[in-house]
Amino acid sequence: MxxxxxxxxxxxxxxxxxxxxxxxACGGSGFEDTADAPSAGAEELTSSDDALSVLIGSSGDAExxxxxxxxxxWSEESGVEAEVQVASDLPQQLSQGFAAxxxxxxxxxxxxxxxxxxDNGSLQxxxxxxxxxxxxxxxxxxxxxxxxxxxxxxxDFSTLGLVINTQLWEDAxxxxxxxxxxWDELADVAKTLTTDDQVGLSFGAEYQRVGTxxxxxxxxxxxxxxxxxxxxxxxxxxxxxxxxLEDGTFAYxxxxxxxxxxxxxxxxxxxxxIEGNWVTGALTNDFPDVEYTVAELPAGPAGPGxxxxxxxxGMAADSPNQEAALSLVxxxxxxxxxxxxxxxxxxxxxxxxxxxxxxxxxxxxxxxxDGAAYAQFPPNWxxxxxxxxxxxxxxxxxxxxxxxxxxxxxxxxxxxxxx
Amino acid sequence: MSLLATPRxxxxxxxxxxxxQGPGRGIRRGxxxxxxxxxxxxxxxxxVFLLVPVLMALWVSFSDWSGRGxxxxxxVGFVGFDNYAAVTTGGGLAERDFGIALRNxxxxxxxxxxxxxxxxxxxxxxxxxxxxxxxxxxxxxFYFPSVTSSVAITVLWLFLFSTSxxxxxxxxxxxxAGPNWFNEPSGVLHNLLRVFGVQxxxxxxxxxxxxxxxxxxxxxxPSVAMxxxxxxxxxxxxxxxxxxxxxxxxxxxxxxxxAAMVDGANGWQRFWRxxxxxxxxxxxxxxxxxxxxxxxxxxxxxxxxxxGPGKTTLTPAYLSYQSAFLSQxxxxxxxxxxxxxxxxxxxxxxxxxxxxxxxxxxxxxRRAAAQRARRRAAAAAAAAAxxxxxxxxxxxxxxxPR
Numbered sequence: 001m002x003x004x005x006x007x008x009x010x011x012x013x014x015x016x017x018x019x020x021x022x023x024x025a026c027g028g029s030g031f032e033d034t035a036d037a038p039s040a041g042a043e044e045l046t047s048s049d050d051a052l053s054v055l056i057g058s059s060g061d062a063e064x065x066x067x068x069x070x071x072x073x074w075s076e077e078s079g080v081e082a083e084v085q086v087a088s089d090l091p092q093q094l095s096q097g098f099a100a101x102x103x104x105x106x107x108x109x110x111x112x113x114x115x116x117x118x119d120n121g122s123l124q125x126x127x128x129x130x131x132x133x134x135x136x137x138x139x140x141x142x143x144x145x146x147x148x149x150x151x152x153x154x155x156d157f158s159t160l161g162l163v164i165n166t167q168l169w170e171d172a173x174x175x176x177x178x179x180x181x182x183w184d185e186l187a188d189v190a191k192t193l194t195t196d197d198q199v200g201l202s203f204g205a206e207y208q209r210v211g212t213x214x215x216x217x218x219x220x221x222x223x224x225x226x227x228x229x230x231x232x233x234x235x236x237x238x239x240x241x242x243x244x245l246e247d248g249t250f251a252y253x254x255x256x257x258x259x260x261x262x263x264x265x266x267x268x269x270x271x272x273x274i275e276g277n278w279v280t281g282a283l284t285n286d287f288p289d290v291e292y293t294v295a296e297l298p299a300g301p302a303g304p305g306x307x308x309x310x311x312x313x314g315m316a317a318d319s320p321n322q323e324a325a326l327s328l329v330x331x332x333x334x335x336x337x338x339x340x341x342x343x344x345x346x347x348x349x350x351x352x353x354x355x356x357x358x359x360x361x362x363x364x365x366x367x368x369x370d371g372a373a374y375a376q377f378p379p380n381w382x383x384x385x386x387x388x389x390x391x392x393x394x395x396x397x398x399x400x401x402x403x404x405x406x407x408x409x410x411x412x413x414x415x416x417x418x419x
Numbered sequence: 420m421s422l423l424a425t426p427r428x429x430x431x432x433x434x435x436x437x438x439x440q441g442p443g444r445g446i447r448r449g450x451x452x453x454x455x456x457x458x459x460x461x462x463x464x465x466x467v468f469l470l471v472p473v474l475m476a477l478w479v480s481f482s483d484w485s486g487r488g489x490x491x492x493x494x495v496g497f498v499g500f501d502n503y504a505a506v507t508t509g510g511g512l513a514e515r516d517f518g519i520a521l522r523n524x525x526x527x528x529x530x531x532x533x534x535x536x537x538x539x540x541x542x543x544x545x546x547x548x549x550x551x552x553x554x555x556x557x558x559x560x561f562y563f564p565s566v567t568s569s570v571a572i573t574v575l576w577l578f579l580f581s582t583s584x585x586x587x588x589x590x591x592x593x594x595x596a597g598p599n600w601f602n603e604p605s606g607v608l609h610n611l612l613r614v615f616g617v618q619x620x621x622x623x624x625x626x627x628x629x630x631x632x633x634x635x636x637x638x639x640x641p642s643v644a645m646x647x648x649x650x651x652x653x654x655x656x657x658x659x660x661x662x663x664x665x666x667x668x669x670x671x672x673x674x675x676x677x678a679a680m681v682d683g684a685n686g687w688q689r690f691w692r693x694x695x696x697x698x699x700x701x702x703x704x705x706x707x708x709x710x711x712x713x714x715x716x717x718x719x720x721x722x723x724x725x726x727g728p729g730k731t732t733l734t735p736a737y738l739s740y741q742s743a744f745l746s747q748x749x750x751x752x753x754x755x756x757x758x759x760x761x762x763x764x765x766x767x768x769x770x771x772x773x774x775x776x777x778x779x780x781x782x783x784x785r786r787a788a789a790q791r792a793r794r795r796a797a798a799a800a801a802a803a804a805x806x807x808x809x810x811x812x813x814x815x816x817x818x819x820p821r
Contacts, residue, residue, distance in 0.1 A: 092744045098487045116747035120485030205728075254602040254728070257582030386512050386746055393730040396604055413512050 045126070045322035051081035052325055055097075055104035057090035059278065059345060066344035067332075074331040080324045094314075098122040101318055105325045109152060109314030111143045115382035117314070118146045124315040124322055125151045131330055135351040143377050144312045153333050156347035157310035158277040159371035160212055162298070163261075166291040168193060168271040180298040183216070183240060190249040193271035201244075202270030203261050205252040206392040208378065209274050211307050213237035215376045216300025221388075222379040227414035229391075230407040233302055238403035240300075245399040252396070266290050276309060277368050281346045296367045308375035310350065348372070383417035480753035486743075502750035503758070507630065513742070513751055518630025519730050520738040520755075526641040527734070528713040531652045536705050539657040540698075543664030544690070558665070565658040572655055573723045577601060580647045600647045604729030606639025607646055642731030648719055656712065660705045667701030668694070703774050707767055714763050735759045 054071055058064040068084045075082045087093045090108060097103035098117065109117070117123045127133065127141070127150025140154035164179070172192050180186040190200025203209035207221070214220050219234025221227065228234060244250035251270065258264035261273035266287030273279070274297065283290055297306050313329045315322060331337060338349035339357055348369055349358055359366050378388060390413060394406045475490060483498045484490040506517040542561050546554045564572065579585050580600035587597030619625065620635035628634050641649060671694065679693050695702075717736040720726060726733035726741070735755055743752025 095486055095744045095747070101488055113747075116486075120487040120747070122487045255599060257599065383512075383746065386516070389726075390512055390516070390730070393604075393727070396602075396727075396729045416511050 045124070045129070045326060046320055047323040048320045049080075050321040051083065052106065052319075052321060052328060053104040054082060054084045054328075055087050055090070055093065055107040056084060057108050058086045059281075062281070063341075063345040066341055070332055070337055070340065071328065074328050077331075078324065078327060080321070080328075082328065098316070098318075103316040103318055105316055105319040105321060106328060107314045107316070108155070108311045110311055111380040112378060112385045112388070114144060114151055114312075114314075114380055115146050115384070118149075118151060119382055122317055123151055124317045124319065125149045126315050126322070126326055126329075127151055127153065129326060130333075132333060132351060135353050136333075137350060137352060137372055139308065139372070139375060139377065140310055140350050143308075143310055143380060146380065152312035152314050153329050154310050154312050154350035155333065156338060156341060156350050157308050157372070158347050159308045159368050159375050160209065160274050160276050160297065160306045161367045161371060162272055162295045163265060163275050163279055164272050164293045164295060165265055165268060165270075166293050168198065168268060169293070172271070179293075179295045181296075182298050183300050186298045187244060187249065190244065190272065191247075194249045198268060199251040199256065199270050200249040201272045201274070202251050202253050202256060202258070202264040203274040205254055205396045205398070207388050207395060208307060208309070208392075209261070210238065210241055210395055210398070211376070211378070212274060212297055212305055213241050213300065215305030215307065216297070216302060217305075218300075218302030220376050221391075221410065221414060222381075223376070227379075227411055227418055229410040229414050230404065234407050235403055237300065238398065238407065242398050242401075242403055254396075262286075265292065277346050277348060277365065280365065294365055294367045296370055304371075304374050306371040306375045308372065308377050310377070379414070381414075381417050384414075387413040387417065476753045477757060479749055480757050482750060484749050486747050486749050490749075498750070502754040506751055506754055506758070510631070513748070515631030516730070516733065516738055517735070517755060517758075518628075518632035519636075520733045520735045521630065522632055522637050522639075523641065523645055523731060524714060524716065524734045527645060527649060527652070527716060528710065530641065530649045531656075531713050532706060532709045534649075535653045535657045535660060535709055536702070538653060539660035539705065540664050542657060542661040543668060544694075546661070547665055547668045558661075561661055562658040564655045565662075567655070569655065569718045570722045572651060573719045576647060576651045577723060598643045601644045601724055602728050603643035604727075604731045606636075606642055606731070608638060608640030610643075611640075642729070644724060644728055645732050648716075648723070648732060651719065652713065652716070656709065660709070663701055663705055664698065667698045671697050699774065703771070706770055706774070710766055710770065711763055714759060714766075 054067070056064070056067055058067070064084070064086050071082050071084050085104065087107075091110075091113060094103065094107060094109075094113070094117070098120070103122065109123075114123070118125070127144065130153055133141075133150070136154055137157070140157055141150055144151050144154060162180070169178075174189060174192065178185075178189055180189050186201070193200040211220065214234040214237035217233040217237040217240070219228055219231045219237055221229050221234075241250065245252070253259065253261050253264045253270075253273070256264050256269040258267060258269055261270070261275040262279045262282045263286075264270040265273045265275070265279070266283055268290075279292075280294075283292060296304065299305070313332065315325050315329070319325055333350065335349070335351060335354045335357070338351060338354050339361070341347065342349055342354075342358060343361070349355070355369060359369060378384065387410060391406070391410045394401060394409065398406065479490050480502055481497055481499065482490060482495050483501075484495045488494070505511070505513045507514060545551065546557045546561065548554070551557070581587075582599045582602075584600075586600070590597040620633075620638075624635040624638070625633050629637065675697070676689055676693055679689050684692065715736050716734050717740070720732055720734055720737040721740070724732045726737055736759065739752045739755040739759070741752075742748040742755060
């Protein structure tokens, strides 16, 4: 580059910057907006005639249709227009909406994302305003409570259970009486069920499955607000898993060539898997010929333990019509509606008043609901997602790894974000 | 990855600059204004959609913006290099993740760039031969992966390299038990060492490290999963670069090669000493584009493995996205993006330095010898003729003044 050209380029650059800045200054009011977050706990809801937008991360057509119908029914009744959008990448679309100041009014919200959005004031905490507030399971309310504020209504939930392939179970000469209730019994049946073509028990290489063993041994990641990742119980849980990964009676789903536990069960690569309620829908769709039984996970040295997974109906702090949104949430979490959702796509109602009806409608799946009494849940602190991702990365090599070292890392990561 | 550029884009002078007479003189007066007018729309579009967002991202990397409302609003504070410090010296998860991502990507670049360049050159030389029948078909076939969407190819790759996929089936026929490609986090170098009985590294390597990753782990090599991505990158991009090399090859006049043939040079010699040196501008383009593309690898990771297994396919570009959109650490995400930018710029400069157009040693020696001979002849003739080299267009400052 010779000098005159570079000088000209510099001039062009300056011109370009000036021009662009001028343009954005007059065109983009978005850049001038201030982000005055209403302080958490503000209980004044906005009200207007604006239509509502509902953003969901759908598991499939069944869920999309069910939610769309439910919202349409509410719309007709209340006279407020509402539209359901299916996100292709929910966390990203939520972040985009909040950053741009135009979020959906209501949206699915995962517990691990709640702290981050609550911190920056994107969420409207409305839990205490719900008419059916006392009907929700207390552990679910705790799941969505940040800094003692109940943020949003749990939309439904699932727990993990032991899903057994009935055919393989009978082929191995086992009966209902053999369903394991302790770790020793689990190890025994897993050994019986392991053949050249299949392993006894399979599950995903992740805390979201392996964590059940940590809970059964009295550990976990966070118990009562304290990080306990490298507690004795957690280590004992992982060591138990490790020993059976080594002897080949347990195996990670990925190591069997399956994407997840349900696939391993359906393809008969494993006789038992640890999975949640969603397995029922997947098996019906993909492997309709596979018969299965659902049992509670066997108890460990510290008693029974499982994990629960849930989402809530998040409400945007920037929503212009929060009163209508609240009414829609109450409709969507009502007994009747939750039972309809459950029938359509499988999850369990988040309210206790629907439990009896759900049990009678799903007598074979009661083990999932029974788990609710003692289920742990992954920490919902800001930054917890990264900690769990990191833990999962290390759990993949648990077979050859050092359980104590893995959990020590998780513990120090948890302590760094502890509240 | 599918950027097409001619050698000229790589900063090589394209010949005498015609427009250097300056504006506003003679018959061409007013053309500059017209020129600006015609380029204005593009300048404005680039400014609004490229320059301003980049500047805003730069600001975000120095701010504590939480992801709500505008980053330029009054509530957002300047935090200096805090975000950069968190990912480079923070000592926590953020630093280790960044270290792992850099490690993964460094191996990816180290393998993909040379291999794709070599393969592209090889293919270009093959399909450039006039004697080859149906070379149009071959060119199309080799170029085809480049025009296919990277998402589609990633999906294809996930199928090919699944546990019971085609690749493993073929390996099984050969008596090799293939790995569970996209679920195997172990590094290939570590695996190789394990074959020789080396299980762990020496304390010097395992006790110390950089960016929260021990030296031993830096030296793990790409994981088996990342190796599959390496193969994919080579497969998809060598076609694009083959096209650039073909263009370069067709710019070479056949006379030089014929002259070499007359001198008795064989095929190898002609390739290494005649063809390759003349392809230097193309080589520079291909290496630069390859380097940039490889450091920015994102879509394969996003659609394929999301960083797994065991974070061994995490790359800085994907980590940047993950930190910002999924973990709500917008400042750190932007900081990672700019660190990546600096890495790319530095490596490009380094590459430019290594490949700079300087007379290579044999030619220099030859030219110096020629000069000496000429000077001796001139002295003998007692003539004071100025010392003009034959290739007056390119006088090199390194030329021997003796």
